[in-house]
Amino acid sequence: MSEEEKQVKPYSEASTTSSVEIQNWIEAQDLLKKKLIKEDDLEGNGDDLKYVGGVDISFLKEDSSVACGTLVVMDLQTLQVVYDDFSLATVQVPYVPGFLAFREAPVLLELLERMKKRAPLLYPQLLMVDGNGILHPRGFGLASHLGVLANLPTIGIGKNLHHVDGLTQSSVRQLLSDGKNNDSIITLKGISGCIWGVAMRSTVDSLKPIYVSIGHRVSLDTAIRIVKITCTFRVPEPIRQADIRSREYLRKFQMGMLKRTTS
């Protein structure tokens, strides 16, 4: 092997994502984005909303390629979980900021498809996603991605701000707590003038906001209204339940593995 080849090789390791793959991802996002709907397109304008879903994925710390995708559905009136399902999977696609959907969407879509067969009567009219909607570098985050592929109304919920269009965590924190603004919600207007979503202090005692954005087939106002209804704690209940149950499932899975190895 020549000296030149030795120097080139480290840059093509599997641990990094090739620029070719990134380009494919960008094209896929731009293509799907053409089907994105940023207005209310729900049953009964969202008034007779009964079943709201939530999705999340947890990963094993010992082996970060082992994941558990989780789907829960809640009754909006009682906020009781009426359905949950889990999918243990191996995820090789790395997390790349701006391309979360290519890592997480496949597992979540599988859960939705399975529910359509198993419990169609409980299938959610709307899905809350752990990840952004149009609050995204190309206006097409995980929540929008899932919404278009599943043809389901979705809302994007971020627990941290993905810096876009000049928006930063610190600038948002200032607006939320800066003297005169005692509001619990501020509009996320970028330097370009585009409105990406809102930062919301979802409960009275939460300083850290959540970031709400349109996913698919839901207006921002409707998204905000539904998020408020479901926020018993900082994170909307469907997502919080999915998160809790997802970790619990992985924890029990680990105990099962340990038992086999030990005995």
Add this chain to the structure above:
DNA sequence: GCGACAG
């Protein structure tokens, strides 16, 4: 050029 960057 460097840093920032949902989960």
Add this chain to the structure above:
DNA sequence: ATCTTGTCGC
């Protein structure tokens, strides 16, 4: 995402 104890407040 994941780790982990204490700690503050009602």
